[in-house]
Amino acid sequence: MDSVLISPAKASFIGIPTVIFSVVIPIVGIAVFTYIIAKRLAPLVRAAPDNRFDRINERIVNVIKLWLGQYKQPRYMMAGTLHILIFAGFIILSVRSLSLVFLGISEDFMLPGLGGIAGQIYGVFKDFAGTFVLVACVIAAVRRGIFKPERYAVPKKYGHDHTGEAVFVLGLISTLMVCDMLFEGTQAAAQIQEGMHTELIIPGTGVWFTVNMFLAKATPLEKLQNIHILAYFMHELTFFFFLCFLPLGKHFHVITSIFNVFFMKLDKGTVKPVKWGVEDDKLDELESFGVKKFEDFTWKHMLDFYTCADCGRCSDNCPANACGRPLSPRFISIKARDYLFKHYPLQGPMTNGSPLIGDIFTEDEIWSCTTCGACEEECPVMNEYIDKIVDLRRGMVDEGTVPQSLQKPLSALEKRGNPYGKMEKKRADWAKDKEFSEICNVKIIGGKETADTLYFVDSITSFDDRIQEIGKATARVLTSAGIDFGILGPAEKDSGHEIRRFGEEMLFQDIKEQNTEAILSSGVKNIVTADPHTFNALTKDYKDLPPVEHMCQTMAKLIGSGKIKLRAVEDKNKIYTYHDPCYLGRHNGIYDIPRNVIDSISGIRRVEMGLRCRDRSFCCGGGGLMLFYEPIEEKRMGQIRVEMAKKAGANVVVTACPFCLVNIEDAIKTSGLEGKMEVIDLVELIDRHMI
Amino acid sequence: MDILVCVKRVPDTAENEIEVNSSGSDIERDDLVYSVNEWDNYAVEEAIQIRDNSGGAVTVVTVGDEESEEVLRREMAMGADNGILCSDEAFEGSDGKGIATILKSVVEKGNYDLILTGAQADDGAGEVGGMLAAMLDMPYASLVNSIEIVNDKMIKVGREIEGGNQEMNEIDLPCVLSIQTGINEPRYVGIRGIRKVASVEIPVLGVSDLGLSAEAVGKSGAKVTRQDYFVPDLGEGAEILEGSTEEIIEKLIEMLKSKGGIK
16 A cells, blocks of 8 residues: 555654664663563562462363453443453554554564455544543543542551552553554545555544544644654553553553463362461471461462452442451552562562561451451452451461450460350250250260261350350251250360461361361261351362252252241241351352242242342451451441441341351440341241241 | 479360269369460460560470370460479379469479469469469569560569559569469460370479379378368349330449449
């Protein structure tokens, strides 16, 4: 195609052929970029090992769904849509940007496959892409710079505001788009002015606007030529500047997110081993436990810090953050990333080895997490938080810095196998209550008695007066369905779910061994529990046990098969809402089964708590050892949750976790809603409605 | 600074249901779990912190049967450098003075600048610290809730006194201090810590090792013997308010006003 304008590959500027710039800019840009990336990789080499090269097919599917498909983005509709547009534009325009680099060296350059019709189709796509990216950037900049959504705000204690960086980058992207439009537009305008052939220009695109602007003003050819060359080099300079700027801040995610998603954690609800590659029985040989200094993090966890896009979705959903505890997951990442930038600088020596607690993290911050998983559920780049929190807690436990409020229950767990310090022989006392045992005989297995099914009761249901009612309801449901079941009684220890998540790995291992032996030697064929924490522990933390079910699953089957028959709802005026326990919902993906169980009571009226249900459920305050921890907070999580239920118009909260029951019941009282709101466990609800 | 901390293994009141046995001579000891006496744990933490700041070594000592070794290991897992177990059949049945006599011999065998005890034990009378100081003819401060090291001759100690008041004293070294809870936040000791010190040798000292005569300690040396052990009958004076929360609060305020508790 004959061209009216001289291309950057042939032009000259004050006597210097511009092709020199076309060659020098990319070489310098790529050299600087390579240097920066090498520096950024340095800490990852020193990091702890992490096992992320397994199950490649699953990982590829994740990349397609979560990275390419931007699956999590629409959870925030406005920001998500803008991001999807800009992301799609980046993908489309990456090809264009690459060919532009070569066009500056050879004017007839064409990427393989983009000659002919494919090239023309691509040309249309990229004109559209450039246009919608520009529009999205302008909207995003206005939103970020003028409307300033609350979730981007940086509280004073976490340093300065990040709006500047965000708007600056949007400016860079817009500059790239505008430069390309001017580069194309000048060319097309010149061709049209000279009555020569031009590429297809789609009305409405940025190129179309620039062409019309030049034509309307009858811009002289010479001026078009200057703009043409200037726009090209502006584009190149901006492009390589942008490339080198990415690894210096939150926009590093543009490069790292694909790797971060590929290496993401595949098994929800699990906790990483103390050290990858070290078996449980070799733990005693480890010199140190958990994360104490930065290099104790695994390389993937460091990659997480680089990949954090500072979008604030984690903290927006974090219940600890919502109730004013000194924890904001977003700033766990940002503070750690800034630590990386500071201690592994682009120039100068690396400094490492200083303890993190007391430097960038505080003890209270790390103990504040309930491990509910709301942050991880929301993160569009699949960053992990729970494993990091657990690793930091392991480090604190190893150093002995455990709050006094947790030392007592931990010591009781070590000595008595329950956090309350109650005597082992009293563990089955709840089942011996006279009135109850007359209608429902609960066998204690492991000795002479045997059973098909083990009901793993766990500590809170064994010892808490109120929660023992869940134990009794569970026993009644199992009995009336004709299931041959028993409990371990004094041989049962706490499942250890929170012991592990609070960082006391050795105590957990000890308790796990005792429970495993008691369960296996009892000869049961399957296990049920009414506690999601127990369910999660037995399925994720224990090995080689008989199949485990949560009572909601068991009840769904029993109702389905007609072994349990239910009468119509007791009180038609009550409006029920289901509160998803974190360890049933988010960590195990069980959302519909408990809802179906509720709905199988005919005439029941059930509402959802707006957006805060299912995988966006709001933690009630945490279970296990969290009940003993005395956090710094403005409000209780449970109170916020009860408020949500009230707003939804419900007056009965149904949950399926003993800890949720305790926390919500407590919150009803402290919110002054006694008599107006009640909470009931799913098993109790079914028990009440059994015929 | 070389510090000796005297510790005791006691039934853990938080994790036991304490009942008197049928003969009334002792508590029911089946199914009991034991731990380090809480006050002693604070004393050991304080000693470790002093050592970490000013150097020296921390030695923990206990008088008891062979099972008492577990509390020494726990305190060594916390950070104490050495342990000494005083165990001998002749020690059985010692009263407070007997225990103080044994500990005095331990102190004299070493060269300690500072001797710490807990202010009292869960199952004790809060007497050993004072007796030990008197026997050693050393200065003594009880219920200490802060320690400031001035130099190797003298330290400053804070004492909690009646009505929540605080007293500051200078005291010459070597001295004996009994430590109150709340002086610090004792660190956590996990199973891992205890396993790390599981194979450390702990010397066991008996009557002859300590140069004591068997008559001076144990049952034969005891000037105080326990005669009875019982749970007192519930007395009058407690009143349980009934009604709704609002009503209870109202009644309580009324009662407090009428008795001059609030104005």
